[in-house]
Structure formats: structure tokens, C-alpha cells
Amino acid sequence: MLPEQGRVIDLRAAEALRLQAQGATREAALRYASVVFPESMSAAIALGQRFLDTAAEAAAKYGDDASLAMDGLHWGAACDPSVVRDGLTFSKHIRQFHERMNISPTPALLEVPGYFKGSPWTVIGHEAEVQWPMRSERLDYELELGWVVGRQAHNITPEVARSYLFGVTIFNDFSARDLQGNEFAIGMGPTKSKDFAYGIGPWITTIDEFPRLDNIRMSVRVNGETWGEGDTSEMLWTPEELIAYVSLGDHAQPGDVIGSGTMGNGSALELGRSVKPGDVIELDVSGVGVLRNRIAKRAQETWWPERRRPFM
């Protein structure tokens, strides 16, 4: 990515050019380049240092020859996590969320880092439209960072967690606020209130560009107007603690995304507002960039379950 120049590098093309200059046939060069720079970002990250080294070398030698204008590009999601996980770590958001909902926060929040799991099949990228969730009248965004896992992590400790991070992306945890009531009450975690769109992008900034993770500035704009801003300083649980906790008993995979949780003032709910079809949501994160998504029109609804009669 060369965002400051308005250009991106087609790494697969750059690497193929480099190999051909070293004597490879075009077919062999493309075959090799497709393995190091596959369609799946998770597969690329899983290659570890070979992926990063080859990217740096290819970009340095043939980046100019293989660069494209950013304008007019079609953006995929910045990565393709096997599992979407999303934490709850910013104290200010937790406080304001509970005040707005007029409920007391459970003491359980102080015991363990809460997180939910989302469907990886509703991940969308930069500039993609957000499908309006069925039966909802109250749609919201959530301003978050996405911690991108770099290596398989199982039962790790916070002390080593940073070395398991590949990079940082922007994560918009779109939420249907009116569907959350039943889902909270059932206690099995969000389903239809979240599994319609997770915005991830526009790209990933590698972790070496973030000497600290507690001073990243973020803001959200709706139709160009700033609705919230802040930074990552007020954390109940550190990113390292969240990642280590995720790894307990479970296995985080290269390319998995763990949402930081919503920043204070990072949701419209905290402001008593919501968004509507056609609105453009921009999440702006210093050191990463801007993730922009438009809310789609409502679609025809197909089916919704019929309420059951009490059985006890």
C-alpha cells in the first residue's frame, strides 16, 4: 500500500516480474507468486516471515512497475478471519453504554475479558454496502480497532502476546440495537443483531509501525460530520490480555481478527442517535487510514420466526 501516493502495489505482479528478471518462466513465476501472495490474506499471513520478506523485496524492486491507482479499485475485506471475535475493553464505552441503556454493568465484566464470536461469512471490506438487518429499526456502527493475529496462538500469556500480532486494521462492528434485547436475554451471544456486517479494512498496518497500542487516535464520521473521537488509552483489559485470553483452550489462527471493543463515544447509541439507509460511515484511525461504508436500503424480508406460547 502506498496510500500517501494514492497508489497500491500488486505484489503478485511485482514478484512475478522479479522472478522473470532472474530467469524464471512466466508460468513458473506466476505460480510461485500466487503461493506467496494468495487470494486469502490468512493464507499469506500463515506463511510468516517469508510473506513479509518477499513483499518487502518485491515492492522495493518492482513496486513502481506493478503499482495501480487506488481510485476505482474494488476493495475486498482487509483479511478473511476464520473466526471473528470482538472484545469489550474500553471503560468509557462500557460506562456510557450502561448509562444509556439504564442498566447496571455486571460485576462479571471485572472478572474476565468478555468477547463474542461473529460469523466470518458476513465480513465486508472498504466501500462495501452494509446490508440492512431484518426486523431492525435501529442500526448503529461501532468504532473499533481490529487486532490481526499473525501466528497460531494456544494458551499464551499476555507477556508474549504482542509477538503473536501481525498488525492493526479498522473494525466496524455494525449493530442492530433493537435486536440485541432478546439476544442479551437469551444469553447465548449476538446472532442477528451482529451477523449481517463486520467492516474490516481498508488494509492492515503491520505491528512494527505501532510502538505503543495505548495511544492510537480514532474518530467516526457520519456523512462527513464527526460523531465521536478519542483514543485507546482507557482500557479495562489490554490488547495483550484480550489476545492471551482468546487463546486459552481455543486456538487463534493467522489472519483471525479480534475486535478491540468499541471506543468511548464510538457508537451512536451513546449519543442517543442511530443511522439510516444511505448514511456513509467513516472510521478514521491514526496509523491505519479510513474505513468507509454506506448503509444499504432495506431489502424485502423473507421470513421471521413466529412467537411461541409459554411452555413453563
Add this chain to the structure above:
Amino acid sequence: MLPEQGRVIDLRAAEALRLQAQGATREAALRYASVVFPESMSAAIALGQRFLDTAAEAAAKYGDDASLAMDGLHWGAACDPSVVRDGLTFSKHIRQFHERMNISPTPALLEVPGYFKGSPWTVIGHEAEVQWPMRSERLDYELELGWVVGRQAHNITPEVARSYLFGVTIFNDFSARDLQGNEFAIGMGPTKSKDFAYGIGPWITTIDEFPRLDNIRMSVRVNGETWGEGDTSEMLWTPEELIAYVSLGDHAQPGDVIGSGTMGNGSALELGRSVKPGDVIELDVSGVGVLRNRIAKRAQETWWPERRRPFM
């Protein structure tokens, strides 16, 4: 599978033999057979009718030549879901669970089918050991069916849901009961209370062998003693409703497993009991078979988060 003969068919080998008899080279025959019968069951199911037809033909012609004794086999999980989902559909279990926990069921259970999402990276197969979850003193099993999705499903209705089912397997939703308290209170769904082992197997019975889904008999044995038995008749939500609901906004994939939810008397919790290291849990489902797992010894614990001080 030829469980009644104590044998299984290596379908890849059978198909390779069949192709070679028709003139294919050994290499080409194995290459083709590996595509139709890949390591991933999800990838096989995604091939649709070609997978089923080829399996039937290969088994009919070369099944005997390519069969193996079941004794001594190493079992993988019956499938490799991209997402584990697990519902809550049996009224009797819901009633007994709430009576035992001394809590009232939320009316939200009558509004929409509840389900949670589990990590696909903790799926285990028949005869695999169940890792003891950190910080837990109270481990349980849950007797469930696993509905195996056959085709991509998005916004489908219950009327067509059966045609999206590939088959039925057995699902053991192992649960750390003492970790569930904090996780229910946080409301983001189960994490460490569930994401350590989902037993799926021993195999999948294709859906054509189940004319009805509401009269399947099930039982659970612990160390050979029957602890619970029943059938699928008392459902709050039908399998078709659960699958259709999962597909709303989200995308179910071939090979995904949707747990039916625990059967009445299908957990030790309902009996005031729990299981201990070394116990052998067998789930027996008519028309499928027996899924057997042993509870492992406790392992050394690495790290657990430190409780936070109240911040509001």
C-alpha cells in the same frame, strides 16, 4: 461406512481403483479421487451431488477391495464446520435447566430461536480426549444432534430448509458449568465455558435415511451407565426453523454443523451431577451410532486474567 460389518470403505482408494480399471493411470486416478474425496468433509459436501454419486458408485464397485476394519482406526471429526452453531430447542431441557439453576426462563426464548457460535478450532472426533477446561471444577456433557448443512443457505424459509440438510451426526457440547455464570452475565455468549471441545461424530448419516426428524431416539452413558434418554419429540423450534433462522442475514456453508440443543435429561446438570477426569461419555443416537469421548486429566494451567477493580 459399514458399521454393522465393523468395516469402513476408503472411498478415495475405491474410486482410484475404479478409474484405473477404466484405463486411468495411477497418478491421474489418485489426483481425481483426492478432489472428489478430499481431506475436508466440508469440501466434499460442497461438491454436492457429484460427491454423493461418486461415493455410491465407488463403494458399490470397489468397496470390498478398499475396505478397512474399524478396529484400530484413528477417527477425525465427522466434519470440519467453518462455524459451529448450537441451538436451544428442546423444551424439557430448557425447563429442567432453569429449575436446576433456580432461575426463570426469559420470555425472549419464545421470541426467536437462541443459538451460540463456537470456535471451529476446538472440534474433536470420536475417541478423542476432551481437554479439561482451565479454572473449571464442574464439567458436563450435552447430548445433541448435529444438523449438517449441505448447501450454502442465505435467507431461506423453514419450508425449504430440509433440502439444505446433508445429514445428521452426533454433537456433544461439552460445558464448563462454573465458567458459564460470568459468561451469561456478560451477555456476549459462551467463550471458555464451551470453546475447549465440541465432539462431532462418529460419522454423518445422510438425510435421506431420516424420513422424520421428530422421533429420533437418543441416550447418554457415563462409564457404561445410562444417565439420560429420550427422543427429539419435544421441540420448541423445529430443525427447519432453526436452520432457516441461522441463514437470516448470515450464510451457512456446506459442512457447517448446527447443534440441535441439548435433549431433556441430556446434561448431567439436570441430574445434579458432573463428570470427572477419566470418565467415558457415550452419546447413542438411533440411526447414527455412538460417539465416545474420554475426559482427559487436568493439565498445568498457564495464565488466567486478574480481576479488575470497579470503574463505575
